[in-house]
Amino acid sequence: MGNDQHTRTHPADLGRIGVWNAVLRSEDPARRQEIADAARELDELGYGTIWLGSSPGVAHALPLLEATSRITVATGILSIWQHEPADVAAQYADANAAHGGRFLLGLGVSHSALTDRYRRPYSAMRDYLTALDEAPRPVPAGGRVLAALGPRMLELARDRAAGAHPYLVTPEHTARARAVLGDGPMLAPELKVVLDTDPGRARATARAYLAMYLALPNYTNNLLRLGFAEEDFAGGGSDRLLDEVFALGDAEAVRRRADDFLAAGADHLALQVVTDSPHADIPLPAWRALAEVLPLTPR
Numbered sequence: 001m002g003n004d005q006h007t008r009t010h011p012a013d014l015g016r017i018g019v020w021n022a023v024l025r026s027e028d029p030a031r032r033q034e035i036a037d038a039a040r041e042l043d044e045l046g047y048g049t050i051w052l053g054s055s056p057g058v059a060h061a062l063p064l065l066e067a068t069s070r071i072t073v074a075t076g077i078l079s080i081w082q083h084e085p086a087d088v089a090a091q092y093a094d095a096n097a098a099h100g101g102r103f104l105l106g107l108g109v110s111h112s113a114l115t116d117r118y119r120r121p122y123s124a125m126r127d128y129l130t131a132l133d134e135a136p137r138p139v140p141a142g143g144r145v146l147a148a149l150g151p152r153m154l155e156l157a158r159d160r161a162a163g164a165h166p167y168l169v170t171p172e173h174t175a176r177a178r179a180v181l182g183d184g185p186m187l188a189p190e191l192k193v194v195l196d197t198d199p200g201r202a203r204a205t206a207r208a209y210l211a212m213y214l215a216l217p218n219y220t221n222n223l224l225r226l227g228f229a230e231e232d233f234a235g236g237g238s239d240r241l242l243d244e245v246f247a248l249g250d251a252e253a254v255r256r257r258a259d260d261f262l263a264a265g266a267d268h269l270a271l272q273v274v275t276d277s278p279h280a281d282i283p284l285p286a287w288r289a290l291a292e293v294l295p296l297t298p299r
Contacts, residue, residue: 013048013072014048014049014072014074014104014186014188014267014268015046015047015048015049015072015268015296015297016048016262016267016268016269016294016295016296017047017048017258017268017269017271017290017294017295017296018047018048018049018050018051018072018074018188018268018269018270018271019042019047019049019050019051019270019271019272019273019287020051020053020076020190020270020271020272021050021051021052021053021272021273021282021283022052022053022054022278022279023035023279023280023281023282024038024039024050024052024064024282025052025053025054025056025060025061027060032063034282035063035064035067035282036063036064036066036067037067038282038284039063039064039067039068039071039073040067040068041284041287041288042068042071042287043067043068043069043070043071044298045287045288045291045296045298046291046296046297046298047071047287047291047296048071048072048268048296048297049071049072049073049074049104049188049268049270050064050071050072050073050074051074051075051076051106051165051190051270052064052073052074052075052076053076053272055077055078055079055082056075056076056078057075057078057082057083057088057091058075058078058083058088058091058092058095058103058105059091060075061073061074061075061095061103062095065095065098065099065102065103066099068102070102071102072102072103072104073102073103073104074103074104074105074106074145074165075104075105075106075107076106076147076165076167076190076270077106077107077108077147077165077167078105078106078107078108079108079109080107080108080109080124080125080128081109081124085128085131085132085135086131086135086136088105088132088139089131089132089135089136089137089138089139090135090136090137092105092137092139092143093137093139096143104143104144104145104162105139105143105144105145106144106145106146106147106165107125107128107129107144107145107146107147107161108146108147109121109124109125109147109153109218121153122152122153122156125146125153125156126156126160129141129144129156129160129161132144141160141161141162142161142162143162144161144162145157145161145162145163145164145165145186145188146161146163146164146165147164147165147166147167148164148165148166148177149166149167149169149173149218149219149222150221150222150225151180154177154180154181155180157181157185158180158181158182158185161185162185162186163181163185163186163187163188163267164177164181164185164186164187164188165188165189165190165270166187166189166190167189167190167219168190168192168213168219168222168223168245169189169190169222169245170226170244170245171244171260171261171263171264172226172227172244172264173189173222173226174187174189174261174264174265174266175264175265177189177265178264178265178266179265186267186268187265187266187267187268188266188267188268188269188270189261189266189269189270190269190270190271190272191245191246191247191257191258191261191269191270191271191272192206192209192210192245192246192247192272192274193246193247193248193254193271193272193273193274193286193290194206194246194247194248194249194273194274194275195249195250195251195254195273195286195289195290196248196249197249197250199248199249202248202249203239203242203248205274205275205276206236206237206242206246206248206274207235207236207237207242208236208276209274209278210236210237210241210242210245210246211235211236211237214233214236214237220233223241228240228241246274247271251289251290251292251293252293254271254290254293254294255290255293255294258271258294271290271294273286273287273290
């Protein structure tokens with residue numbers, strides 16, 4: 001396929017920096033206004049994209065799109081095992097028609113531990129993309145990105161999507177992914193951030209959060225390909241691993257780490273602020289502090 005497939009959702013539409021957060025997809029009615037207010041402030045601060053974590057559906061993006069006027073809202077990522085492609089395609093079309101093309105469909109195969117439907121992930125993703133292509137209202141290749149880690153999925157992201165949204169990766173992976181994708185497709189990795197200038201406390205926060213991901217083979221296999229060893233996965237992660245997959249410290253330290261990913265070939269970086277309560281917090285103070293030093297475009 002030619003590069004024309006990438007024109008609808010070009011990296012410029014995402015901005016250079018976005019935020020990745022799972023709480024913003026909460027269905028708790030008591031948090032609805034808080035989430036809308038947070039989305040509106042992220043828009044005003046100049047972040048380019050909100051990536052919704054925790055296996056969202058298209059419907060989870062709608063309250064944030066309704067609350068904002070400029071920012072892109074993306075699923076980061078929608079699990080292909082949980083949603084029928086024809087339904088997703090219809091929801092995609094409706095969301096973009098109502099909100100000026102600001103919704104981006106991030107797709108992934110999730111993990112075998114999280115669904116009993118997990119089979120042949122590469123083939124399943126390829127077939128899902130074909131179903132999106134053949135839906136009554138198709139999702140254009142340029143309107144979707146894949147949670148791609150390994151070479152085959154990256155090639156699929158290159159050939160049949162706007163690009164890739166890899167999670168839990170390093171600058172080295174970013175450089176490798178860019179080599180597979182080539183110059184045209186978008187590369188939007190996620191980077192975890194702990195804003196804490198106490199090194200011991202920052203590492204403890206990072207380890208407490210990272211431990212659950214180190215139980216998932218899709219991630220650990222990718223890290224092994226990058227030169228880490230099994231011992232790097234013990235106890236929530238070695239110092240070497242933490243230093244590669246997190247930005248730890250103050251806002252300036254995060255800016256330097258962001259620059260590493262952008263220099264390695266990322267078009268866009270999705271920053272996930274990790275706190276002591278990552279499954280409950282909407283970390284507005286951290287997002288405000290980071291907005292002071294990151295390359296954003298405030299309204």
